Amino acid sequence: MAPEEREGVRLLDLVFWFEAFQANYSEEFHQPLGFIEDSARIINEYYWELMESNVRPYLRKHLPESRIDRHKIISGMEMSIMFGLPVVMEDQDERLDVNSRLALFVAKQILISFNRGRIDATGPENFNREHRTWLQMVSAEGYPIFSNAATWYLFELLCLKN
Amino acid sequence: MSKPGGVPTREIRKDAKLLFENDEEDASKVDFRNREYARRAFLDVFSDKLKNRKIG
Numbered sequence: 001m002a003p004e005e006r007e008g009v010r011l012l013d014l015v016f017w018f019e020a021f022q023a024n025y026s027e028e029f030h031q032p033l034g035f036i037e038d039s040a041r042i043i044n045e046y047y048w049e050l051m052e053s054n055v056r057p058y059l060r061k062h063l064p065e066s067r068i069d070r071h072k073i074i075s076g077m078e079m080s081i082m083f084g085l086p087v088v089m090e091d092q093d094e095r096l097d098v099n100s101r102l103a104l105f106v107a108k109q110i111l112i113s114f115n116r117g118r119i120d121a122t123g124p125e126n127f128n129r130e131h132r133t134w135l136q137m138v139s140a141e142g143y144p145i146f147s148n149a150a151t152w153y154l155f156e157l158l159c160l161k162n
Numbered sequence: 163m164s165k166p167g168g169v170p171t172r173e174i175r176k177d178a179k180l181l182f183e184n185d186e187e188d189a190s191k192v193d194f195r196n197r198e199y200a201r202r203a204f205l206d207v208f209s210d211k212l213k214n215r216k217i218g
Contacts (some may be wrong), residue, residue: 001190011192020200101207108203
């Protein structure tokens with residue numbers, strides 16, 4: 001798949017994820033959830049910029065058509081969401097909280113989709129809270145994509161069914 | 163030595179090199195737009211708030 005085609009597919013994934021998050025939020029909490037204008041396109045641009053500048057050059061095979069593994073896809077997507085903060089809320093703490101949930105929501109969907117029924121991605125009880133706290137702090141500190149990818153690598157191992 | 167679930171430690175170490183390698187599976191072949199998965203992931207990431215709401 002050509003790079004521009006790949007970017008187009010990921011944009012449609014992001015549109016689906018954001019709409020699904022928004023719809024489920026309205027259903028469960030009976031209130032609308034606002035996103036910044038063009039949120040999916042903006043996050044998609046951040047994501048590919050991160051992948052091309054901070055990930056692909058460090059891979060063993062760093063050709064434009066080479067595949068980036070799912071843990072780094074998840075990691076890069078989380079970083080991009082925390083950088084762009086696509087969900088809008090008046091209170092900044094609440095905004096960070098909901099965006100970290102969105103990042104985790106997207107991460108788990110990618111993991112579940114890749115493993116198709118072979119995983120229970122609920123994980124240890126405290127993981128969600130601890131990981132969201134980390135995401136909220138890391139957004140101002142830099143983008144440790146590889147170490148976050150290692151976290152997801154281990155999380156996947158832990159959650160895979162026999 | 164195995165971790166709970168039966169994955170041998172040596173196998174985990176061998177796989178760890180994947181961090182700097184490329185994925186064997188093509189992400190473009192994976193369907194990431196599944197409503198059931200989305201619902202499951204949503205309930206999971208809001209489980210703390212939903213649980214508190216039900217108790218309240």
